[in-house]
Amino acid sequence: VTVRALAVAAGGGALVLSLLGAYQAGLRTRSAPALAQNVARPEAQSLEELDGKLEALLASQAALQSDVASLHAGLRASAPKTALAEVAASKAPPESPAPRAEQRAADRSAQAVLDDSVATGRWTADDRDQLRRLLPAMDDEARMELLREVAVAVNAGQIQKQDLRGPAL
Amino acid sequence: MIKRLLKLATVAAAVTASGVVFAGMKISSPVYISYANGSNANAGYVVYASVGSARSSSDDMQYVGCTATTSASGTPYGYCEAGDATGKSVMCSFSSAAIAAAVDSINPMSYVVFFAEPSGVCSYVSVYQASYFQPAVP
Numbered sequence: 001v002t003v004r005a006l007a008v009a010a011g012g013g014a015l016v017l018s019l020l021g022a023y024q025a026g027l028r029t030r031s032a033p034a035l036a037q038n039v040a041r042p043e044a045q046s047l048e049e050l051d052g053k054l055e056a057l058l059a060s061q062a063a064l065q066s067d068v069a070s071l072h073a074g075l076r077a078s079a080p081k082t083a084l085a086e087v088a089a090s091k092a093p094p095e096s097p098a099p100r101a102e103q104r105a106a107d108r109s110a111q112a113v114l115d116d117s118v119a120t121g122r123w124t125a126d127d128r129d130q131l132r133r134l135l136p137a138m139d140d141e142a143r144m145e146l147l148r149e150v151a152v153a154v155n156a157g158q159i160q161k162q163d164l165r166g167p168a169l
Numbered sequence: 170m171i172k173r174l175l176k177l178a179t180v181a182a183a184v185t186a187s188g189v190v191f192a193g194m195k196i197s198s199p200v201y202i203s204y205a206n207g208s209n210a211n212a213g214y215v216v217y218a219s220v221g222s223a224r225s226s227s228d229d230m231q232y233v234g235c236t237a238t239t240s241a242s243g244t245p246y247g248y249c250e251a252g253d254a255t256g257k258s259v260m261c262s263f264s265s266a267a268i269a270a271a272v273d274s275i276n277p278m279s280y281v282v283f284f285a286e287p288s289g290v291c292s293y294v295s296v297y298q299a300s301y302f303q304p305a306v307p
């Protein structure tokens with residue numbers, strides 16, 4: 001009896017389990033489309049919203065670019081010409097300034113010292129001292145030209161040190 | 170007596186050792202001026218001179234030297250000059266920052282070479298420093 005009762009109980013359990021399994025399978029089959037619909041609907045809504053936001057942003061960007069361009073144009077038109085010239089000058093290479101009156105005077109005096117020395121053929125301590133005083137006050141180009149002329153005169157023997165020991169200049 | 174001999178031996182050893190200090194290659198390079206191109210007097214001059222040899226020469230004529238200055242505007246300028254034993258003098262001027270830098274390196278042990286162009290401009294100034302050049306001494 002006991003064995004039979006157990007077999008019946010086991011068979012009934014198996015039947016219950018199989019029925020429960022069939023029910024769950026049917027439940028899964030029915031609920032899958034509904035679940036898909038519930039997920040798909042929010043995604044579609046978000047894309048539409050993002051599209052809208054993107055279009056709004058693009059429109060804003062275009063408007064801002066237009067505003068910036070008009071601001072630049074207005075700035076160029078309203079900026080003082082002197083300020084623009086200063087900016088351009090700051091980018092341009094520096095030009096050597098014209099010699100000042102003091103420089104021109106020093107240039108002439110130094111040239112006279114050399115000319116007198118060449119005329120006498122002597123280069124004295126007084127000549128050297130005069131040039132030492134004048135050279136720093138001269139224009140750069142005139143100074144180089146004078147030094148070059150002194151060198152040419154020395155090398156050609158046109159001037160020779162007279163009672164002068166030490167540097168020529 | 171023994172102590173005195175030891176002292177003498179020590180002094181003798183020191184003198185012998187000090188003699189080693191004066192060994193080594195030594196070159197005398199008096200001021201030498203020549204045409205830059207053979208015998209062509211119109212090609213400018215080249216000058217070779219050791220500062221120490223010029224100063225130590227037995228004559229009263231030789232000298233070599235350069236100077237470099239910077240103007241108030243920042244432009245470098247200067248000149249080199251030399252005189253040899255015969256009384257010949259050569260000079261050249263420059264406004265090159267590179268030459269000015271070379272000139273600044275001249276010291277009592279230097280050997281100087283410079284080219285004086287016919288225009289009076291220094292086209293080349295070279296300064297050598299080496300142990301075999303004679304140091305400038307009083």
